[in-house]
Each structure stands twice: as structure tokens, then as C-alpha cells.
Amino acid sequence: MSETQPASEGMAGRETGMSGVFKRFASRRLAATSAGLLALFVWLVILWPWIEPHHPYALGDAQFAPPGGRHWGGTDVHGRDLLTRMMHGASMSLMVGAAGALVSLVIGVSWGAVAGYSGGRVDALMMRGVDVLYSLPSIIFVVVLITTLESALKQWFSKAFSTEFAASTRFLLLFFGLGSVSWLTMARIVRGQVLSLKNRSFVAASRVLGASHLHILRHHILPNVWGIVIVYLTLTVPSVVLYESFLSFLGLGVQPPQASLGSLIAEGASQINSVRIYWWLIAFPSAMLASILLALSVVGDGLRESLEVRNRE
Amino acid sequence: MSKPLRIFLQGLFILASGLTSGGCVRQQPRADVVIVNGADPESLDPAIITALEDYRVVPALFEGLTRIDPKTAVPIPGLAENWEVREEGTEYVFQLRPGLRWSTGEPLTADDVVFSWLRLLDPLTAADYAAQLFCVKNGEAFSTNGITDASKVGIHALDRNRVRVQLNHPVPYFLDLCASPTMAVVPRKVIETHGDRWLQVRPLPSSGSHTLEVWRLNDKLRLRKNPLYWDAANTVNSTVEFLPVGSPSTALNLYERGVVDIIWDKDLVPSELLDDLKSRPDFHAFPYIGTYFVRFNTTHPPFNDPRVRQALALAVNKRRIVERIIRGGEPVAHQLVPTGVAKHQAPDGLIPDPDAGRKLLAEAGFPQGKGFPVFQYLFDSAAGGGAKVHAKIAVELQEMWRRELGIRMELRQLEKKVYLAAQNGLDYDLSRSSWLGDYNDPNTFLDLFLSNNGNNRTGWKNARYDGLIHRANLERDDLQRSELLREAESLLVRQEAVVIPLYFYLGFQFYDGNRIEGIHGNILGMSAVRTIRNKAMEKGRDR
Numbered sequence: 001m002s003e004t005q006p007a008s009e010g011m012a013g014r015e016t017g018m019s020g021v022f023k024r025f026a027s028r029r030l031a032a033t034s035a036g037l038l039a040l041f042v043w044l045v046i047l048w049p050w051i052e053p054h055h056p057y058a059l060g061d062a063q064f065a066p067p068g069g070r071h072w073g074g075t076d077v078h079g080r081d082l083l084t085r086m087m088h089g090a091s092m093s094l095m096v097g098a099a100g101a102l103v104s105l106v107i108g109v110s111w112g113a114v115a116g117y118s119g120g121r122v123d124a125l126m127m128r129g130v131d132v133l134y135s136l137p138s139i140i141f142v143v144v145l146i147t148t149l150e151s152a153l154k155q156w157f158s159k160a161f162s163t164e165f166a167a168s169t170r171f172l173l174l175f176f177g178l179g180s181v182s183w184l185t186m187a188r189i190v191r192g193q194v195l196s197l198k199n200r201s202f203v204a205a206s207r208v209l210g211a212s213h214l215h216i217l218r219h220h221i222l223p224n225v226w227g228i229v230i231v232y233l234t235l236t237v238p239s240v241v242l243y244e245s246f247l248s249f250l251g252l253g254v255q256p257p258q259a260s261l262g263s264l265i266a267e268g269a270s271q272i273n274s275v276r277i278y279w280w281l282i283a284f285p286s287a288m289l290a291s292i293l294l295a296l297s298v299v300g301d302g303l304r305e306s307l308e309v310r311n312r313e
Numbered sequence: 314m315s316k317p318l319r320i321f322l323q324g325l326f327i328l329a330s331g332l333t334s335g336g337c338v339r340q341q342p343r344a345d346v347v348i349v350n351g352a353d354p355e356s357l358d359p360a361i362i363t364a365l366e367d368y369r370v371v372p373a374l375f376e377g378l379t380r381i382d383p384k385t386a387v388p389i390p391g392l393a394e395n396w397e398v399r400e401e402g403t404e405y406v407f408q409l410r411p412g413l414r415w416s417t418g419e420p421l422t423a424d425d426v427v428f429s430w431l432r433l434l435d436p437l438t439a440a441d442y443a444a445q446l447f448c449v450k451n452g453e454a455f456s457t458n459g460i461t462d463a464s465k466v467g468i469h470a471l472d473r474n475r476v477r478v479q480l481n482h483p484v485p486y487f488l489d490l491c492a493s494p495t496m497a498v499v500p501r502k503v504i505e506t507h508g509d510r511w512l513q514v515r516p517l518p519s520s521g522s523h524t525l526e527v528w529r530l531n532d533k534l535r536l537r538k539n540p541l542y543w544d545a546a547n548t549v550n551s552t553v554e555f556l557p558v559g560s561p562s563t564a565l566n567l568y569e570r571g572v573v574d575i576i577w578d579k580d581l582v583p584s585e586l587l588d589d590l591k592s593r594p595d596f597h598a599f600p601y602i603g604t605y606f607v608r609f610n611t612t613h614p615p616f617n618d619p620r621v622r623q624a625l626a627l628a629v630n631k632r633r634i635v636e637r638i639i640r641g642g643e644p645v646a647h648q649l650v651p652t653g654v655a656k657h658q659a660p661d662g663l664i665p666d667p668d669a670g671r672k673l674l675a676e677a678g679f680p681q682g683k684g685f686p687v688f689q690y691l692f693d694s695a696a697g698g699g700a701k702v703h704a705k706i707a708v709e710l711q712e713m714w715r716r717e718l719g720i721r722m723e724l725r726q727l728e729k730k731v732y733l734a735a736q737n738g739l740d741y742d743l744s745r746s747s748w749l750g751d752y753n754d755p756n757t758f759l760d761l762f763l764s765n766n767g768n769n770r771t772g773w774k775n776a777r778y779d780g781l782i783h784r785a786n787l788e789r790d791d792l793q794r795s796e797l798l799r800e801a802e803s804l805l806v807r808q809e810a811v812v813i814p815l816y817f818y819l820g821f822q823f824y825d826g827n828r829i830e831g832i833h834g835n836i837l838g839m840s841a842v843r844t845i846r847n848k849a850m851e852k853g854r855d856r
Contacts, residue, residue: 059712063637064585077585077638077705078712166687251694256708256724273562274569275586 021227024306031302034295041292045091054081056088057257064278074280076267086285089259090292093241096178096260100240101233103179108186109222109229115187116194117217127191130184138181139243145177146170146252170255174247178240186232193225227307234300238293245289261289344535344554345850346829349564351578352693352729353530353557357512359497360433360440363733363768365749365838368494369577370555373523373536373842375497378407378426378476379488383844386753386835388488392421392498392520392543393476402483407491409474415500415518416539423470425520428501430468431455441737441767442495444760445751448487448786450479457765482787489752497521522548522843531557536842549831549846559694561702568823574847575832576823577840579641584702587640595825598641599834602651602750603818604758607690607710609811610739612772615685620677622810625743626663627670628717629710635816638705646814648806649748650755650798653836657755658795660803663810667717674718682719689725692745693732703745706815736770744770746812749838755798756786762805762812773811778804 026032054060054071060079067074073083115126150169158166197203203220211219245262247253254260268282354367359375362368372380380391393407413421433440434449434456447453450467454460467479480487490496500518504511517525522544523536534555538548556573558564561583567573576582582590590596609616609625616622631645644652647662671681679685690710692703704726711722722743727735736744748768750757759782760766764774778801785797805811820838831844 057712057715059633059709061637078708079637251726256704257711270560270562271585273565273583273586275565275583275589278585 021303021306025302028302028306031298034298035302038292038295038299041090041295042094045087045094048084048087048091052081052084052087054084056080056084056259066278067280067284073284074278076281082264082280082284085259085264086261086288089261089264089285090288092254092258092260093244093262093289093292094237096174096244097237097241099175100178100182100243101236103175104183104186104236105229105233106183107179108183109190109225111183112187112190112192113194113217113222113225116191117198117213117221119195119198123191127188130187133181134184139246141181142174142177142243142247143250143252145180146173146247149173174244174253178243181243182236182240186229186236189228189232190225193228194221197221197224231300231304231307234296234303238296238300241289241296242293261285261292265289341535343850344552345550346552346575346845346847347554347556347573348575348577349558349567349573349581350534350555351557351581352559354534354555355730355733357525357528359429359495359499360438360442362494363441364729366578368749369839370534370536370842371494371497372521372839373553374517374519374521374525375494375499376521377491377493377497378409379492381492381835381837381839381841383831383833383835383839383841386837386839388492391492392426393491396488400479403480405478405480405487406471407476407478409476410543411474413520413543414541415520416524416541417516417518418541419500419502419518421498421520422473423476424473425498425501426476427468427470428504429499430496431463431466432499432504433495434466435463439767440495442493444763444766444768445490445493445495447765448480448482448484448490450481452481453765483789484786486752486754486756489754493751522841523553526552533557544843548843550843553842553845565823574824574829575845577832579818579821580702582641582821582823584638584640584705591641595823597822597824597826597834599820599822600653601818601820601834601836601838602654602753602757603747603838604646604649604651605706605745605747605815605818606646606649607813607815608736608741608744608746608771609813610741610743610772611811612739613742615677615679616688616742618677619809620673621679622813623663624670624674624677624718625714626810626813627665627673628667629665629713629813629815631665631815634706634709638702638709639816641819641821643816643819646817648802649812649814650758650802651750651817654750654755654758655753656791656795658799660799660807662806662814670718674720679720682721685718685720687721687723688742689723690743690745691725691727691732691735691741693729694726707745739770739772746770747818749818751837753836755795755802756782759798759801759805771811773809775804775809778809 058080060075062071062075063077063079065071065075071081071083073081073086075081076085111126111130115123150173153173154166154169157169198221203216206216206220244253244260245265248260248262249266253262264285265282268285271278271281350369351366352364354362354370355364356362356367357371357374359371362371376391378391378393379388382389392409392413394410395408397406398404399406409423409426415421430446432438434443434446434452436456436458443456447456451460451465452467455463455466469477471477484490498520503514503518507514519525519539522539522542524539526535526537528534536553538551539545542548558567558581561581564576564581565583568576591598609622611617635643635645647664648659650657650659652659674680674682690707692707707724711724714720714722735741748758748761761768762771762773763769763779763782781797781801781804785794785801788794788797806814820834822832822834824832828849829845829847831846832840
């Protein structure tokens with residue numbers, strides 16, 4: 001009997017289980033379609049800078065041109081192509097979303113796993129830390145972080161590195177700030193899972209056989225929380241994207257001439273008046289943001305339900 | 314839900330709604346006239362104010378010896394009934410009106426006038442506009458700490474009702490200066506008792522046509538007619554409200570819904586709709602003397618090099634900004650002093666020429682913009698958010714300089730008061746600026762950039778420029794004088810390129826001429842609050 005065999009008790013039929021998840025997910029037509037469209041969209045956003053017909057910052061003479069043959073999404077007050085700016089905005093929003101998800105993956109999973117596995121005082125200390133961070137209004141935390149640290153960091157960066165690097169301070173702070181508030185839920189969920197897993201017999205067996213804590217965490221516990229982690233990752237991305245859009249709407253996110261979906265919506269909203277509305281400036285970016293958020297949520301829901309079925313088995 | 318719980322929750326709800334509605338926002342009846350005034354005033358202290366928003370409110374609270382005729386913008390008697398000019402124009406004796414009183418009932422005397430003017434000069438006040446009184450005997454020395462004895466300054470009370478002012482040299486626009494809001498008469502007793510916090514005193518004594526009823530930041534500023542004002546019989550409204558609205562669309566929507574009667578800030582007319590709005594009967598355009606320009610902070614590299622400043626100036630496509638962004642028919646500016654200012658000869662400015670700009674930048678050590686540091690462009694945000702024209706101009710400049718010179722600029726948007734503080738403290742690289750003439754003479758624009766002027770805000774000190782302006786102001790011959798001023802202006806906008814003029818202002822106002830009367834467009838862009846009448850409100854009251 002090899003050392004790893006007891007583990008297979010917990011992961012009974014893991015391969016078939018995983019493929020079962022995919023099968024179940026694929027059978028949910030809405031979720032599968034959303035996932036497909038989302039993947040397509042992400043590819044388009046990534047490839048856009050090579051295929052774009054207009055430079056995103058280039059000023060043009062056609063101001064407020066309605067959507068048409070030359071500018072599919074119309075143009076803004078500076079004659080810039082809206083579609084191009086939306087694509088760059090979406091890439092910005094998705095990038096921030098991905099960064100937030102990555103931070104929540106790395107910090108959230110390791111924090112939750114360590115806390116849950118250690119138990120006792122370490123667990124209490126780590127989770128009270130999470131509670132304290134939870135009690136802070138997260139968006140205000142990010143706002144305060146950006147407004148207080150930006151100028152100081154920028155000065156330091158321009159001295160220590162280069163002015164070019166200093167120019168991306170806002171970026172880094174945005175990544176850092178959004179990441180630092182997005183891992184809390186992940187940590188709690190992972191801890192809960194680990195708590196229930198660590199008392200299962202296959203873990204006990206491995207412990208009896210003298211496996212180290214790290215080994216148990218890596219080989220027996222974490223593989224069993226991946227499912228739920230992936231589900232929550234897909235749900236973290238839209239919430240971070242929404243945060244970022246909100247901050248940019250307030251003018252604290254990306255800086256002009258860069259655009260994010262939030263800042264584009266803010267620009268469009270300022271054009272709402274009783275005389276004449278340039279509807280495309282608000283309608284297109286809002287529609288794009290809403291679709292991205294909706295698709296991500298549907299995919300997340302689909303994944304969760306597919307996995308829950310497995311859990312019930 | 315159990316009954317006690319429901320009652321408890323209902324009580325909680327009523328308490329909460331009471332706290333939110335009654336506690337902070339007391340509903341007042343609509344004012345006779347409601348005006349969208351752009352940003353909140355920076356202050357109401359005449360010695361502190363510099364922005365147009367403040368300038369439009371403060372004269373209603375504090376009047377000077379003269380005041381502006383709202384139609385023609387020439388000075389007419391204010392607190393002073395008449396005056397004598399002596400000693401070939403170097404001495405003025407003002408006779409105050411008999412029985413002048415503060416709105417709180419105390420008598421207003423010549424002492425108050427002398428106190429107010431010395432306060433403007435006092436280095437402790439740190440007034441940006443102190444230079445307006447540098448023409449007074451020993452005024453400059455007193456202000457720049459040369460002498461400390463205020464009695465040596467040529468401003469004296471001869472008796473309770475007479476003020477004598479001695480000037481260094483004849484000043485053709487001295488009566489205009491007396492009408493400037495910064496030279497208004499402020500209550501001596503209150504300021505001496507309360508110091509810097511005097512504006513918080515209620516009731517606040519006022520010498521103008523109105524008193525301050527309430528000022529809530531980012532909400533409204535409400536004035537009420539001052540019954541003790543000497544000309545109260547001609548004040549045609551009883552309450553006036555100023556709303557700080559920053560977004561042109563919001564302003565327009567408020568106006569269309571009838572919440573406000575007047576929009577009188579040109580920045581608050583959505584420029585992208587101007588083509589439609591211009592033809593409406595309630596749209597009123599008028600010329601006024603003002604210039605939109607960009608300031609350089611000349612104290613830091615690379616902008617301490619005139620070639621760099623010239624290069625940036627040459628690379629701006631001003632015509633595009635005027636035609637595509639501003640869209641009100643404003644003329645492109647290559648000089649600081651607007652066309653139409655009296656006794657002015659315009660020098661040649663820097664006519665946009667990107668090739669020449671690139672060459673100058675290369676000479677300064679930045680070929681194709683290589684090695685040029687990333688710099689910031691400072692501009693003020695709209696009150697309450699919203700896209701103002703400043704942000705759009707900033708984006709245009711950013712892209713023009715990126716494309717033409719290969720240099721990178723970041724935008725830095727600050728709230729108006731913080732923006733002004735940053736400008737004053739030279740905490741910027743480039744800054745959006747504008748200047749509106751205080752009187753119809755080139756000097757109101759050109760004396761800004763004297764080394765010791767509080768409104769200079771560029772760190773630029775040039776002895777030759779100072780000399781030219783001083784010589785010009787001693788010159789009695791108009792032609793000679795305008796020649797000297799032209800030379801100085803050429804130094805400012807061409808050789809040294811301390812500023813990049815973009816365009817000259819036109820004034821816009823929105824009001825329904827059938828309901829609102831007594832509002833005027835004059836070349837100073839300042840309408841008197843006391844003469845604005847809302848006929849609709851009067852009818853409503855009669856019923």
C-alpha cells in the first residue's frame with residue numbers, strides 16, 4: 001500500500017468527478033455560452049491593439065460622430081474613436097479584475113488554508129485579522145489608500161527608479177488596493193473547507209503515516225478546495241471590475257488619456273442633458289460593462305452549481 | 314412581526330428620516346433670484362478673493378468708495394458721494410455719504426475705509442491683490458516690510474467722513490481700482506475682535522446692498538437685502554441664492570426645470586451644445602475682457618528654460634481648441650491682453666509652428682522629447698464633479714504635446730480652492746489659468762507678472778519687465794505708454810513665453826428676458842446683484 005493511497009479515498013473518482021463537472025457545466029447552455037463569448041471577447045481585447053483601425057488617443061476632426069461606417073462606436077468630444085477606447089477600457093478593467101483575482105488567489109487561499117489547518121490560537125488570530133479588514137468599508141479603504149499614498153510613492157519612485165515608472169504609481173496602487181480588499185471572502189471560504197477536510201479520515205491516515213504538514217496541505221487538502229476556489233475566483237473578477245469602474249467613475253481610477261469602462265461611462269453621463277444626448281457615449285460603455293459583469297456572474301453561478309452537484313454526491 | 318417590535322421599528326424610521334431631513338437641511342422658501350455661480354466662493358473676504366465666482370458675490374456684501382455701473386462697467390459713486398482730485402492727479406479726497414451705517418446698525422466711517430485699505434496692504438494679510446495699492450505713497454514699502462509705520466502710508470482719514478489718498482504718480486484708472494471688490498470696505502471692529510475668523514460672525518456686518526443669510530459649503534449661499542444700505546431703495550430683490558454647480562449639464566438641467574433663473578458662468582454652458590443653444594432667445598452673449606492661458610512654473614527645470622516654454626507654446630493648435638472645444642466664437646489669443654482693451658497695442662505673439670517648436674526643444678537638449686521628464690498639468694475640477702471645459706482642453710494639450718513634441722504630460726485635477734493654493738505655492742509644472750480684467754486698461758493684465766505681484770504665481774522675476782511696466786505707468790503720453798507696455802508684453806508672451814495664451818473670453822448668460830431683468834453683460838463680466846429682478850416671483854407674491 002503506497003503512501004498516497006489513503007488520499008484517494010477523499011478524491012474518489014476525482015478524474016471522472018472533474019470531467020463530470022465539465023459535462024454538467026457544458027450542459028448548462030447559458031453558462032457555457034457566456035463562458036464561450038467571454039473567452040472570445042478576452043481574445044479580441046488582447047488582440048485589439050494590433051487590429052485597431054484608430055489610435056485610442058488620436059484626436060480627430062469628427063467630433064460626436066454617431067455610430068457609423070467609419071467609427072462603429074461613434075466618437076467623443078475630441079473626435080476619438082469610442083470603440084477603440086472601449087476596447088482599451090475593457091482591457092484595463094479586465095486586467096485590474098484579473099490582478100484582483102490573482103491576489104485573492106494567492107493571499108486568500110494560503111491565508112485561509114494555513115488558518116484552517118493550524119486551528120487554535122493561530123486560526124483565531126488570523127481570522128480576527130480578516131474580520132478587522134472586513135469591518136473597514138472596502139471602497140473607502142481603497143480611496144484613502146490612493147489619495148494618501150499616491151504623491152509620496154510617486155516621488156519615491158521617481159527618485160528610486162525613473163519618472164516613467166513613477167507615472168504608473170496610480171496603476172500599482174489600484175492593483176494593490178483592489179487586491180488587498182478582494183481576498184477576504186476567499187480566505188474565509190477556504191478556511192471553512194479546510195476545517196472540514198482536515199478531520200477526514202484520509203488526512204488522519206496521512207498524518208499517522210508521518211507526512212509533514214506542508215505535504216498534507218499540498219497533496220490532500222488544497223486539491224480538494226480547488227473547485228470552490230475557482231468558483232469564487234470567477235465571482236471575484238466581476239466585483240473587482242465593478243470596484244475599478246466605480247473608482248474611475250469618481251476620477252480616482254485610471255488617468256486620462258487612458259480610459260476604463262468606468263471613466264467612459266462618467267464621460268457619457270456628463271453628456272446627459274435636455275437639449276441633445278450623445279447616447280452612444282453612455283449606452284455602449286454601459287452595455288459593455290453590464291455584459292461583462294453578467295457573463296462573469298453567469299459563468300460563476302454555472303460553475304458553482306455544477307460543483308455543488310458533485311458535493312452532494 | 315410582533316407589535317412592540319413594529320412600533321419600535323416605525324419609531325426608528327421616523328427618527329432616522331427626521332434626522333436626515335430636518336437635522337441638516339432646513340427647507341427655505343425659494344429665493345427671488347437663484348443663480349448658478351460655478352464653484353463655491355473661495356472666501357468672502359475682499360482681501361483674499363481672486364476668483365470670478367467670489368467677485369460676483371462679494372460686491373453685494375461689501376462696497377467700495379466707488380462701484381461699477383452694471384451697464385457700462387465704469388466707476389460711479391459708491392460709499393463715497395463725491396471726490397476731489399488734487400496735485401495733478403496724485404491726491405484724491407473722498408467724501409463719504411452722510412449717515413452711512415453697517416447692516417448691523419453701527420456707523421461706517423472714514424476709519425473703516427483707512428483700516429480696510431491698510432489691511433489689504435498689510436503683509437500679515439498676504440493679499441494677492443495688495444499690488445493694487447502699490448501706487449499709493451509708501452504702499453509698496455509697507456506691504457513688502459520696508460516700513461512698519463502704517464501712518465506713513467498715503468491713506469488718511471481727514472475727519473469722520475473724509476479720506477485722503479496720496480499717490481506716487483497719477484493713476485488714470487484709480488477710481489476703477491476703488492470699485493474693485495478687493496478694495497471694498499470691511500468692518501474694522503469685527504475684524505479686530507475676531508481676527509481671521511471674522512467671516513463666521515453672525516450677523517455679519519455688511520456695507521453693500523445685501524447681507525449674508527447663510528453659506529453652506531457645496532449647498533448654497535443666500536443673501537438678503539440690506540435695509541440699511543444707502544441705496545436700499547434701488548435694491549430690487551429681497552433674497553438671492555448662489556448655487557455651486559460644476560457640471561454644465563447639471564446647470565442646464567436645473568435651469569430648464571426652473572430651479573435656477575440665471576446661469577452666468579461661461580464655463581457652465583455645455584460647449585458641445587453651443588451650436589444649438591446660441592440661437593435660443595434666453596441665450597445672451599457679450600464681449601468681456603478676459604484671457605484663458607497656461608502658466609508655467611518657471612522655477613524648476615526644464616521649464617526654467619525659455620526655449621522649452623516657447624517650444625510648448627509653438628506646438629499648441631489653438632485654432633482647434635477654439636473651434637472644436639470652446640465653440641463659442643472666441644478669438645484665438647497670442648497675447649495676454651485681449652483685443653478691445655483701451656490704450657493697447659498688441660505685440661506679435663508666438664504663432665503656432667510645431668516645426669519651430671521641435672527645433673527649440675532639441676536646442677534645449679531634448680531632441681524628439683527624449684529625456685524630457687513626465688510633467689503635470691494642473692487644472693481645477695468642477696464643483697460636484699462633472700466634465701468642465703478645462704479637462705477637455707487638458708486632454709487636447711496632452712495629445713498635442715505628445716504628438717508634436719514627444720513629451721508626456723499627466724493631468725492633475727484639484728478642487729478649486731486646493732488648485733488656487735497649489736498655484737500660489739508654485740506646487741505645479743503647468744497650470745490652467747485665466748485672468749479677467751479688473752478695469753479697462755492693459756495694466757490690469759500686465760502688472761500680474763511683476764516680480765512682487767501676489768497673483769504672479771509663476772516664480773518668474775524679470776527686472777527688465779518690471780522696469781518697463783513702471784516706466785509705462787509714469788508715462789503721461791498715451792502713445793508712449795502703450796509702446797512701453799507693448800514691449801513688456803512681447804517679453805512676456807514671446808521672448809520669455811511665461812504664459813501660453815489660448816483664447817480671449819466671450820461672456821455667456823442664460824436667463825429668460827421675460828422674467829428676469831436688470832442683469833447686464835459688461836466688459837468686466839460682473840453684473841450687480843442689487844439690480845436683478847425676477848418678475849415672476851413678484852407676481853407670485855402678489856397673488
